Each structure stands twice: as structure tokens, then as C-alpha cells.
Amino acid sequence: MTVSLLQTIPRPAHSQNAPRARHVRVALAGCGVVGSELARLIDAHAPAIESAQHIRLEVVSVLVRDTLRARSVPVARNRFTNDVPEFLASNADIVVEAIGGLEPAGRIARATLARGGRLVTANKALIADAGDELVALARTNGARIDFEAAVGGGIPIIRSLRNSLRDAPVQRIAAILNGTTNFILTRIEEGASFADALAAAQAAGFAEADPTRDLDGTDSADKLRILAWLAFGLAPRDVDVRCIGVLPDPEALVREAHARGEAVRLVARCERQGARVTASVQPLRVPRGSLFARTIDEQNVISLDLGWNQPIVLSGPGAGGRPTATALLGDLVCS
Amino acid sequence: MTVSLLQTIPRPAHSQNAPRARHVRVALAGCGVVGSELARLIDAHAPAIESAQHIRLEVVSVLVRDTLRARSVPVARNRFTNDVPEFLASNADIVVEAIGGLEPAGRIARATLARGGRLVTANKALIADAGDELVALARTNGARIDFEAAVGGGIPIIRSLRNSLRDAPVQRIAAILNGTTNFILTRIEEGASFADALAAAQAAGFAEADPTRDLDGTDSADKLRILAWLAFGLAPRDVDVRCIGVLPDPEALVREAHARGEAVRLVARCERQGARVTASVQPLRVPRGSLFARTIDEQNVISLDLGWNQPIVLSGPGAGGRPTATALLGDLVCS
Numbered sequence: 001m002t003v004s005l006l007q008t009i010p011r012p013a014h015s016q017n018a019p020r021a022r023h024v025r026v027a028l029a030g031c032g033v034v035g036s037e038l039a040r041l042i043d044a045h046a047p048a049i050e051s052a053q054h055i056r057l058e059v060v061s062v063l064v065r066d067t068l069r070a071r072s073v074p075v076a077r078n079r080f081t082n083d084v085p086e087f088l089a090s091n092a093d094i095v096v097e098a099i100g101g102l103e104p105a106g107r108i109a110r111a112t113l114a115r116g117g118r119l120v121t122a123n124k125a126l127i128a129d130a131g132d133e134l135v136a137l138a139r140t141n142g143a144r145i146d147f148e149a150a151v152g153g154g155i156p157i158i159r160s161l162r163n164s165l166r167d168a169p170v171q172r173i174a175a176i177l178n179g180t181t182n183f184i185l186t187r188i189e190e191g192a193s194f195a196d197a198l199a200a201a202q203a204a205g206f207a208e209a210d211p212t213r214d215l216d217g218t219d220s221a222d223k224l225r226i227l228a229w230l231a232f233g234l235a236p237r238d239v240d241v242r243c244i245g246v247l248p249d250p251e252a253l254v255r256e257a258h259a260r261g262e263a264v265r266l267v268a269r270c271e272r273q274g275a276r277v278t279a280s281v282q283p284l285r286v287p288r289g290s291l292f293a294r295t296i297d298e299q300n301v302i303s304l305d306l307g308w309n310q311p312i313v314l315s316g317p318g319a320g321g322r323p324t325a326t327a328l329l330g331d332l333v334c335s
Numbered sequence: 336m337t338v339s340l341l342q343t344i345p346r347p348a349h350s351q352n353a354p355r356a357r358h359v360r361v362a363l364a365g366c367g368v369v370g371s372e373l374a375r376l377i378d379a380h381a382p383a384i385e386s387a388q389h390i391r392l393e394v395v396s397v398l399v400r401d402t403l404r405a406r407s408v409p410v411a412r413n414r415f416t417n418d419v420p421e422f423l424a425s426n427a428d429i430v431v432e433a434i435g436g437l438e439p440a441g442r443i444a445r446a447t448l449a450r451g452g453r454l455v456t457a458n459k460a461l462i463a464d465a466g467d468e469l470v471a472l473a474r475t476n477g478a479r480i481d482f483e484a485a486v487g488g489g490i491p492i493i494r495s496l497r498n499s500l501r502d503a504p505v506q507r508i509a510a511i512l513n514g515t516t517n518f519i520l521t522r523i524e525e526g527a528s529f530a531d532a533l534a535a536a537q538a539a540g541f542a543e544a545d546p547t548r549d550l551d552g553t554d555s556a557d558k559l560r561i562l563a564w565l566a567f568g569l570a571p572r573d574v575d576v577r578c579i580g581v582l583p584d585p586e587a588l589v590r591e592a593h594a595r596g597e598a599v600r601l602v603a604r605c606e607r608q609g610a611r612v613t614a615s616v617q618p619l620r621v622p623r624g625s626l627f628a629r630t631i632d633e634q635n636v637i638s639l640d641l642g643w644n645q646p647i648v649l650s651g652p653g654a655g656g657r658p659t660a661t662a663l664l665g666d667l668v669c670s
Contacts, residue, residue, distance in 0.1 A: 045502055052568075148499050155647060156491070156499035163498075164483050164491035164665040167380055233387075289624060299645045308658055310634050312490060312651035317643050326641075330499040 021056040026332065027092035029063040029108050030099035031080075033205040034122055034149070036073045037321035038096065038328050043074040049333055057332065061090035063099070063108075084108065096328055097121040098149075102129060109134055113143040120331040122149035122324055128222035132235045146331035151223045152300045153179060154323030155316040156330075161230040165304070165312070170231040172305035173270040177223040179298035179319025180207040180214040181246055181266045186296045188254045189263060197250075206298050206319040216245035217266065217281040224268040224279055227302070231270075232277050239270070244282040257285045263293040356391040361667065362427035364398040364443050365434035366415075368540040369457055369484070371408045372656035373431065373663050378409040384668055392667065396425035398434070398443075419443065431663055432456040433484075437464060444469055448478040455666040457484035457659060463557035467570045481666035486558045487635045488514060489658030490651040491665075496565040500639070500647070505566040507640040508605040512558040514633035514654025515542040515549040516581055516601045521631045523589045524598060532585075541633050541654040552580035552601065552616040559603040559614055562637070566605070567612050574605070579617040592620045598628040 026042065028035055042057050050056050059075045067080045081087050084104050088111050095112040097105050097119065105126050112119045113134060121127065127134070127150050138145045148158045161170075176182055180201050187197035201207040213219045221241040229236040246253055246266055257264040262285040270279040286292040291313065295301045300318025303311045317323040361377065363370055377392050385391050394410045402415045416422050419439050423446050430447040432440050432454060440461050447454045448469060456462065462469070462485050473480045483493045496505075511517055515536050522532035536542040548554045556576040564571040581588055581601055592599040597620040605614040621627040626648065630636045635653025638646045652658040 049502060154503070154641070154643065156495040159499050160491040160495065163669045164494050164662065167384060167664055167668055168489070168661050297644060306489070306658075306661075308489065308652050309632060309655065310650075310652045312649075314647075314649050315645075316647035317645045320644065323641075323643055326503050327499065329502055333502055334498045 021050045021054045024055045024057050025060045025092045026057055027061040027090045027095045028059055029097045031062050031064045033321040034324045035098040037325035039073040039075055041325050041329050053333055060092055061087050063087040094118040097123055113137045114141055116141045116143045119145045120328055121147050124150040124222045128225040128236045131229055148331050149324050149327035151226050153318040154326050155314050157302050157314050169306050170304050171272055171307050173227055175268045175302040176265055176295050176300055177220045177268045178214050178266055179300055180211055183298045188251055194251050205321055215247050217243040220268045220281045224270055228270045228279055232272050239279050241279040241281055246283050253283050262287055265292045356385045356389045359390045359392050360395045360427040361392055362396040362425045362430045363394055364432045366397050366399045368656040369659045370433040372660035374408040374410055376660050376664050388668055395427055396422050398422040429453040432458055436460055448472045449476055451476045451478045454480045455663055456482050459485040459557045463560040463571045466564055483666050484659050484662035486561050488653040489661050490649050492637050492649050504641050505639050506607055506642050508562055510603045510637040511600055511630050511635055512555045512603050513549050513601055514635055515546055518633045523586055529586050540656055550580050550582050552578040555603045555616045559605055563605045563614055567607050574614050576614040576616055581618050588618050597622055600627045
């Protein structure tokens with residue numbers, strides 16, 4: 001039985017007094033899986049964004065390593081550069097940083113914020129290292145930094161912790177924060193070898209050429225540091241995470257869990273105990289049917305215990321170009 | 336095996352140059368379960384908010400029906416009034432509306448926004464009726480309206496849809512949006528009678544004296560209208576929801592589902608099909624172990640299908656004074 005009423009969505013009114021769209025110049029650092037997807041999203045959504053929000057996004061500069069490589073992105077070739085000073089000289093209204101790693105990402109971030117610009121970044125390593133410093137730099141210079149895409153891919157966890165839940169009494173965080181590792185564990189559960197599972201994760205655009213940071217827990221630890229910073233107030237760099245990854249033998253971990261009728265997941269946990277915070281990333285056996293066991297493929301999940309009857313739980317795609325680029329676009333268009 | 340490192344959270348630095356806290360005068364309409372909890376939260380969190388965000392919240396006026404009734408809220412008796420014009424004359428920086436229903440809530444909302452003030456409301460009926468009009472009124476007058484608490488209790492769904500997911504391609508929403516009904520269905524599943532389950536919901540502060548709007552689906556339909564408005568852009572009042580509640584006999588619904596090894600949930604669904612939107616609220620049988628069957632007690636859940644590999648799912652306490660008041664507080668302190 002399907003019960004539904006059909007109705008038509010009215011188109012946005014275009015009155016003659018509609019405000020002129022503000023031109024927003026975007027500079028994009030990085031044109032890999034996420035950066036190129038963002039360029040395509042900006043192109044595809046430009047008319048809707050202009051009509052609804054009266055801003056016209058234009059990508060004016062793209063920083064890449066190799067300017068000669070062919071790319072399927074809707075940006076003119078002459079806007080590509082491999083020179084950081086030239087990229088920064090574009091003085092764009094918003095700089096999107098999607099290259100990852102500490103440098104030159106840190107230099108780009110600091111230069112943008114120091115001149116009072118807006119920075120949108122997907123860089124968990126940089127935010128885990130210097131998020132508090134960058135937020136302070138932004139405040140001092142009337143600049144702004146957003147980083148929804150740094151944790152949880154398309155899941156709106158960062159803005160939730162920075163806004164709605166800012167004064168909520170988070171006591172404990174338990175999460176699956178690395179989509180690549182989770183995808184690989186799920187595939188091995190289904191019978192694949194580690195090598196095949198890793199190859200599939202790379203083919204899907206989840207895993208880097210060198211997936212060590214995913215598999216050894218470093219990436220999860222960076223993201224946990226960011227969540228602990230936002231929830232508990234200590235600087236991300238000061239969050240000491242005891243970190244054990246799924247290497248060297250994820251197949252053995254899955255096998256051991258399977259023998260007990262359980263699944264294995266790479267779990268990031270963080271807890272406030274009085275004035276102290278404990279934090280860890282480690283493979284844990286979890287019961288079949290549990291929240292974490294049901295978190296499969298590249299999915300991420302974040303459970304926030306606030307001492308209420310139920311935790312607040314957010315889940316969704318934690319990796320992949322489209323969800324991550326959508327989170328960047330959200331930061332781009334949010335005032 | 337517990338792996339953890341203890342560490343100390345640094346206290347916020349109180350430099351001599353710290354900015355003076357801005358005094359923010361709050362007027363609170365309604366002092367029931369949610370309103371009184373908010374007054375207590377403001378009192379309890381005031382020092383932390385002043386230290387971290389440099390704002391000092393003070394409740395300057397409270398609108399109630401009966402000014403003589405004894406209340407355990409940390410607000411002086413002489414600040415209570417039962418007179419709407421006197422309440423509005425306080426010209427508070429932020430007006431919090433937690434009385435519910437269309438009037439006098441609508442009058443308070445419109446007066447506040449028309450004078451360029453800030454309105455924070457938990458009122459799903461009002462937003463479902465006139466959310467787009469109130470947002471437009473706010474925009475015209477340089478005012479602001481926030482309504483995180485109107486849907487999903489403590490779950491940060493509203494800000495997520497208004498910000499991070501604003502340009503995300505939501506195609507379908509499936510949700511459990513009424514904590515009272517879900518609590519009652521869960522209790523009946525466990526063997527309670529409808530009458531006892533309802534009494535327990537009322538004792539816990541979830542259900543109103545008259546729970547008809549919860550049980551007949553009206554409350555869920557209001558909340559679905561709000562979500563459809565934010566996700567699909569049509570005015571909330573124009574979202575036609577085919578609505579069937581769990582009355583007259585929720586025990587029979589649970590019994591029938593149980594006979595098939597299933598559970599029953601009051602499910603709100605909304606879908607974009609080309610330029611059209613379909614919307615319904617109805618009791619559905621759901622498989623044991625499914626996302627909706629696992630949503631128990633007063634929990635709410637919202638699943639957003641964006642055409643990605645996995646939906647984005649947010650869940651948490653959908654009713655109760657503390658979670659709802661925490662959502663109001665989040666709106667109060669968010670810039």
C-alpha cells in the first residue's frame with residue numbers, strides 16, 4: 001500500500017527586484033578525486049546556487065602538481081598552476097584546500113587566513129595538527145575557516161559539534177572514522193583477500209596509492225583528535241591517542257572475530273573522565289547486529305554519549321569523491 | 336583490554352585582555368517541561384558560556400499562563416508575566432518561544448522578527464504552517480530565526496539541512512519523528528497496555544495531557560513538512576502529507592506485526608520524483624533488526640537518501656526536556 005499525494009514544487013520566484021548575484025572567486029588547491037569532483041559540482045550546481053543564494057561561484061585558480069596532465073574538470077587550462085605563490089596571488093574570496101598533508105597545505109591555509117580570507121579544507125592531518133591555531137588566526141584577522149569534509153565525509157558532524165552541540169554535555173565519543181579500512185574489513189568478511197579488498201578500495205577512489213595512514217590508524221587518530229578538540233576543548237595536537245591499526249594482518253583479525261561469531265571494526269574512542277580525556281584507536285570485536293557491525297563498506301559512524309537516554313548517532317558515507325566534495329560545497333555556500 | 340592515556344584538559348586562559356562579555360537579554364515564552372529545563376540550563380551553563388563565548392545570558396522575562404504557580408526555575412518571580420504585550424515590551428535580544436501551537440506563538444514570532452530581533456523556537460506547528468514566511472520576514476528585517484528544537488529533539492537535523500546539506504541532492508527522507516508514539520509502541524511491544532504505556536510517556540514528560548496530535552500523526556506530519564521544505568524547497572504549508580496515525584488501537588497494530596515477526600513504527604516519508612514531492616505518515620511493519628525497529632523508546636531517526644552508496648542517518652532522543660532544551664540552548668549561543 002503506497003499512500004502519497006503528488007504535488008508540484010514551485011520554481012523560485014524571479015522578481016524583477018531580485019538582488020544581483022555576488023561574484024565569489026574560488027581557488028582550489030588539489031585536483032584529485034575530491035578536488036575534481038568539487039569542480040564538477042560547482043559547475044553543475046552554479047545555476048541553482050545563483051538562483052537560491054544569489055552568489056555566483058567561479059573557479060579562478062587550481063593548484064596541481066602536474067599542469068600538463070589531462071583532467072575532466074570544467075575549468076579552463078590556463079587557470080591551472082603548479083606554483084604556490086602564483087596560486088596564492090589569485091587572492092580568491094574562498095580558498096578550498098583539498099591536497100592533504102601538512103605542507104604546502106599549512107602554508108596555503110595560514111596565508112589565506114592571515115589576509116582575512118576564507119578557507120575551506122578537507123585536511124584532517126592539518127586540522128588535527130593545528131586546528132585551534134588556525135581558528136585563532138581566523139578570529140584575529142576577521143577571516144574564516146570551515147572543515148566539514150575533514151571528518152566523516154558527507155556526514156555533518158563538524159558543524160553539528162561547532163554549532164548545535166557546542167554547549168551539549170558530550171561525555172563519550174565512539175566512532176568508525178576511516179572508510180577505507182572499514183571497506184577492506186567488510187570485503188574480507190565477505191571472503192575477499194586483503195590484497196583484493198585493498199585493490200577494490202583503491203579502484204573505488206577511497207584509498208590512497210599508499211594506504212598506510214588509513215590502515216595503521218593514523219587517519220582515524222587525526223579525526224578523533226579533531227572531534228575531541230571540538231567536544232572537549234583541548235587542543236587537537238594535545239589529544240594523546242593510543243593508536244593500533246589493522247596491520248599487518250587484517251585477514252587474521254577478521255578470522256578471529258568470525259570464529260567467535262563477531263565482526264571486527266577499527267574503533268576510535270574518546271572519553272571525558274572528570275578533567276581528563278582518554279583516547280584510543282584500535283581494532284575491536286563487535287557483536288553481529290550491533291551499530292558498529294552494521295556499519296559496512298566505506299560507511300562512517302559517530303556516536304555521541306551526552307548522558308541522555310540515547311546517544312546522538314550520525315552515520316553516512318565516510319569516503320568517496322561525491323560525499324566529500326558535497327561537504328566542501330556545503331562549507332562554500334554556507335554563510 | 337583497555338588502552339588509554341590519561342591527560343588533563345587545560346582550563347580556558349583568562350588573560351587580562353580577555354574581551355568583556357556581551358550582555359544578552361533573553362525572554363522566554365513558555366515554562367513547561369522544555370522551557371523550565373532551558374532556564375535551568377542557562378543558569379547552569381552561564382559561567383562556561385561567558386568564559387568561552389564572551390556572552391552573558393540573562394532571562395529577563397518569562398511568559399506563563401499562571402504567574403502564581405510555584406516553579407523550580409532559577410528566575411526571579413517578578414520577571415514572570417501572563418501578558419503578551421508586557422512580555423514583548425521587554426525587547427529582549429533573543430526571544431525563545433516554547434509554548435507551542437499557532438497562537439499566541441505566531442504573534443510573538445512575528446513581532447520579534449518585525450522589529451529585527453532574534454527568535455529561537457521549538458514550535459513545529461508554527462514552522463510547519465509559516466516557516467518560509469517567518470524566514471522571509473527575518474531576512475527583510477535583518478532579524479534571525481532558528482528552530483533546531485522543532486524537529487528531532489536533540490538531533491542536529493535542522494541546522495544540517497539549512498547549512499552543510501543545503502545543496503546536497505536529497506532525494507528521499509524516511510524518518511521516525513514522534514518520540515511519544517515511538518515510546519508507546521515500544522512499551523506495548525514489551526507487553527504493556529496502551530493505557531499504561533501512555534501514562535508512562537506522560538510521566539516521563541514526553542506526552543502532552545492531550546496526546547492526540549502525537550498519536551494521530553499530526554505532529555509527525557508537521558515535522559515532515561519542515562524537513563521537506565528544507566530539503567526540497569517547497570513551502571511547508573504546501574507539502575501535502577497523507578496522514579494515518581496509530582489510533583484507535585495501537586495494541587492491535589503491534590499484535591499484527593508481532594504475528595509476522597515484525598515491529599510496527601509510525602514512519603514519515605517524503606520523496607522527490609522529478610518536479611513532484613510525495614509525503615506520507617503511516618504505521619508500517621518493519622523487519623526486526625532493521626534501522627526503524629532498532630529505533631526504540633522516545634528515539635527519533637532521520638534517514639536522508641542522497642543517491643550515494645549509503646544514506647546519511649541521524650538518530651537520538653526525539654523527546655524529553657533535556658535534549659530539546661539543549662537544542663534551544665545551541666540556537667541561543669550560535670552565531
